[in-house]
Amino acid sequence: MKLRRIEGDLWEIPREGRMRVPGRVYSVGPPAPDDPALQQVANVAHLPGILRFSLAMPDIHWGYGFPIGGVAAMDAEHGAVSPGGVGYDINCGVRVLTTALEAEDVRPRLHAVTAQLYRDIPTGVGAKSAIPxxxxxxxxxxxxxGARWAVRRGFAAASDDAERCEEGGRLSGADPSAVSARARTRGADQLGTLGSGNHFLEVDRIAEVYDPVVAEAFGLVPGRVAIQIHTGSRGLGYQVCDEFVAEIAARRGEFGEDYATLPDPQLAAAPIASALGQRYLGAMQAAANFAWANRQVMTGLAVRALLHALAISERELGARVLYDVCHNVAKLEEHAVDGVVRRVLVHRKGATRCFGPGDPRVPAPYRAAGQPVLIPGDMGRYSYVLAGTARAMADTFGSSCHGAGRLMSRGEALRRGRGRSIARELAARGIEVIARGxxxxxxxxxxxxxDVAQVVAVMDGAGISRLVARLEPMGVIKG
Amino acid sequence: MRLSLPQPYEDLGHTADVGVRTRGATAEEALARLVLAFAALAAGGAAVAAEREERVAVEGGPGLAGSAVALLRELLYRLATEALVPAACEVLRVDAAGTEAVVAFGRRDPVLHAEGADLKAVTWHAARLEREGAGWVAQAVFDI
Known part of the structure; x- marks a missing residue:
């Protein structure tokens, strides 16, 4: 793979063959030319209607079709939508709740808190029945x-939770009738459940603030407890993606040679304007709303678990949703492209929206600071809160990284973990972890x-998103 | 040829998810082993006690790889909704139009199979069912 440095940590994959645009990769250190994720960046550049660049954030790693960490904006009128560019876990995302609790007051009761959260929020393979x-x-x-459904039923930290989510916790183009019976079967008993894999719920301590003014606007106070939730649309979203990838792959010949000859079958795409493209977008947005409702129900369950475990009042807990971001999604947005405002469909596959200061799409309390950007790390180190910038609007269609990014395959991690007790190692560092397996x-x-610190440093250094605060785990629940 | 768990498979070392490759003297044999690799991942390598046998027929394509993906998608749906795990498999037919197999299913046991992977989707990325040398190779990447 040919690469040339543009500036700092930004590298370009030059346009060649049937690529419509060059690739642009933000990287922690020089990218490894044989990394299969770079070929995926080049493959995405073949999609019809892609604008400016096939982008990758510094947490880039090998995915399927799109790389994880990939961003592609398509012309909304003439471009393509690719379900693989959203991913199977539609609207997988992160939510952070702030609280009025001091971490050192909670630490003596950390086991009770973590155990209560684990009891009340179903986790693991096929987790179900959090609610009827x-x-x-x-x-x-x-x-x-979306989130509003759950708030109306009392699953909330506060009545304005939904307004503190990206898109108000609901995509208005959702078409429930486009969600199949099979997808409904997979999701009907999974609302309010964490699932497995890299999904987690954490009790965090706000360890350090880098920007006191923005941190204050976000409600982040050093030494206090925050709750972090990472999950998505569970089996329902997976089934939606699965069915549309299969249908589009089977019908790829209908949309012309550019669609029929995409370099990876997982990139299977349909014109946004086609009936099939519109049906996918309706189903995908419905699944995104399911994910927001899922995180909202979990918010309500987590608040109740904390109140019970600590025997305190809601006022003493002082829980508020800081923000909720989706990092697997495609959304119709307006962006300036070569000086002209255009309507585009931005695919973010393992990437986070990060709109800058003054943007009317950012909730009013944060508008002067820029959108909160929630970036989880791994369960043993730290996570970060950043803020969106004007530079991101100019360079990345308002997008930033979404996490640390995997370095090792799961098989390699299991080999390295042989003979070790990861739970004991974490306990020795003051982190209580409960996992299904x-x-x-x-x-x-x-x-x-x-190391997610290196990942966010690339985004901060490039001016894409600014560091606001670091969270460190105290209690971790994994599936 | 009817094959039962366990069967050999190779780990592709996919970074975010799990990819497996199997081999056979025929396309049917390689695909049956791919079905059982899927089962081994779901069961965490533990035994699966067959409870019932069923003929599973699916439409497939594009190509043989598309038919392999179609069979795995159907089996994954049954795993997700009924906790059914293949214990044995005989692929009767596979071509670009689809595939037909006889599958003996057992149930995923929450204790015995606690270390099994939560296989959530069958991807099309790097999917293969094709000749390689004198034999056949089948390959799939699962989202977990």
Whole structure:
């Protein structure tokens, strides 16, 4: 793979062959030319209607079709939508709650808190039954209403939780009728569940503030407890993506040679304006709303668990949603492209929206600072809160990284974890971890990931998003 | 040829997810082993006690790899919704139009199979079912 340095940590994959645009990769250190993720950046550049660049954030790693950490903006009128550019876990995302609790007051009761959260929020393979199984009518309401559905039913830290989510916790183009019976079967009893893999719920301490003014606007106070939730649309979103990738792959010949000859079958794409493209977008947005409702129900369950475990009042807990971001999604947005404002469909596959100061799409309390950008790390080190910038709007279609990015395959992590107790190692560092399986802990150990401090430093250094605060884990729940 | 767990498979070392490769003298044999590699991942390598046998037929394509993906997608749906794990498999037919197999299913046991992977989707990336040398190779990457 040919690469040339543009500036600092930004590298370019020159346009060649049928690539429509060059690739642009933000990288922690020089990219390894044989990294299969770079070929995926080049492959994405073949998609019809892609504008400016096929982008990759510094947490880039090998995915399927798109790289994880990939961003591609398509002309909304003439471009393509690719379900693989959203991913299977539609609207996988992160939510952070702030609290009025001092970390050192909670530490003596950390085991009780973590155990209560683990009891109340189903985790692991096929986790289900956090709340009664949804009827088909109720599921339609979830698919249309997103986070607001759950807030209306009392699953909330505060009544304005939904307004503190990206898009207000709901995509208005959702079409519940485009979600199949099979997808409904997979999701109907999974609302309010964490799942497995890299999903987690953490009790964090706000360890350090880098920008006191923005941190104050975000409600981040050093030494206080924050709760971090990372999960998505569970089986429902997976089934939606699965079915549309298959249907689009089967019909790829209908949309012309550019669609029929894409270099990876997982890039299977349909014109945004086609009936099939529109049906996918309706189903995908419905699944995104399911994910927001999922994190919102978990918010309510987490608040109740904290109140119970600590025997305190809601006022003493003082829980507020800081923000909620989705990092697997495609959204219609307006961006300036070569000086002209255009409507584009931005695919973010393992990337976070990071709109800058003054943008009307950022909730009013944060508008002067820029959008909160929530970047989880690994369970043994730290996570970060950043803020969006004007530079991101100019360079990356308002996008930043989404996490640390895996460094090792799961098999390699298991080999390195053999003979070790990851839980004991974390306990020795003051981190209480509860997981459904020992294997998960080995697969998810810190060494399996890049150091997220280096990842966010690249984004900060490039001016894409600015460091605001660092969170450190005290209690971790894994599936 | 009917094959039962365990069967040999190779780990592709995929960074974010899990990829496996199997081999066979025929396309049917390689695909049956791919089905059982999927089962081994879901069961965490533990034994699966067969409870019932079923003929599973799916439409497939594009190409043989598309038909292999189609069969795995169907089996993954049954795993996700009914906790069914293949214990044995005989692929009767595979071509670009689809595939037909006889699969003996057992149940995923939350204790015995606690170390099994949460296989959430079958991807099309790097999917293969094709001749290689004198034999056949089958390959799939699962999202977990």
């Amino acid at each position: 199984r949804l009827s088909d009518d109720a599921l339609d309401e979830v698919l249309a209403g 020992k294997k998960t802990l080995a697969e998810e150990m810190s060494e399996a990931y890049k």
